[in-house]
Amino acid sequence: MPSLRVLDIVNTDHAALNFLVDRVGWINRESEFRNDVVCSVGPHLEQLRFPDAEVTAMPIPRGMDPVGIAALFARILRHLRGRDYTIVHTHNSITGAVGRVAARLAGVPVVIHTTHGFHFHEGMGALRRRPFVAAERWLARRCDLLLCQSREEIEVARAIGLRPRHGIHYVGNGINLERFAPRSGPPANPRLVLLCVGRIEPVKNHPMLFEALATLRRTHDVVLRLVGDGPLEGQYRDDLARAGLADAVEFLGYRYDVAELTAGADVVVLTSVKEGIPRALMQAAAVGVPAVATDVKGSREVVVDGVTGYLVPLGDAARLAGRLDALLAAPALRAQMGLRAAAHAREHFDERRVTRRLVQIYRRALQVKGLATVRGARGAEADAVEPPLAMEPPLVAQRGRR
16 A cells, blocks of 8 residues: 555545546656545535545535534544645635645644635726735645646736745646547537526626627527536526526436537536636537637636637626627638647646656655655556656746737
């Protein structure tokens, strides 16, 4: 059994299911690390089954609940003190804050945090941003490494003065390309299908999509499928009924067959206010479906504007409708962009590559701390795939914008 133990702390069971299942499985099979998980209690726990891994479910508040956060802190601290973890790797806002502080108090040798999009975003005013930025600065000093999924996030982290002990690094994000394989051809849908995969909550900005849908319905027989659950579903159903769009939107809830649903879509759309780096857009690209997304940090690192899909200004429902109309009206354009998207995904969104990069980051962090590492059977292969990483913050390529 591996002697070096890693604990991922993530906010929800469905988040763990979405971005930890494949990664944790690969780390436990192919490296010297044993990777465990802490997440919330929820309906998806039965799907979180890993070889040689412990999954611990705890009540985790979604909002700023002082009593719930204090209770979570006590649970995580007790959990850490009862086990010999070498690395604690936190994710998301509340679990990222509580987990980092608890890991420091518990004496965990290496504490790492991955940003999945900061709580503040580009459209937020300076006064509203200030307390979130102050909190991020304080928390950054409680961890050894800050990992960013998008290169633009590194620029933001440095600009606001985040100073983790050993720097800020790009780790990237990816998906299981075996599960999201290129489809054999376009779907034969009786009605054109738009697909939006994302939790039904304010940050996903569904009203902008509904406004564009109302315009599209004048010229296209189109249905919008929403994959995900969330607190705003009831309100959105009422709003769509009043707008005469109830028959144009299907609420599918949380689904385990996202690969099949994506392959059955004509266009994927995402109108988020902010993102880390969205897996829904990577999944669309891998399957070969063009996407239209808001031009926000994270999304613009996945969609190549005019090549694999389109980016539109946040809040511009008319531009969104125009780009969707252009794709829905042109099967040949959809097919062309889909082929480009699938090739782009194979080059940039392979989760195996991201996992190997992460394992190297773990190894290097332990070396810097003076802790010996034990190479797993596949360690040499991983080193051959990704070059060694220094602990200093990496240089970030200049971001190009269309």
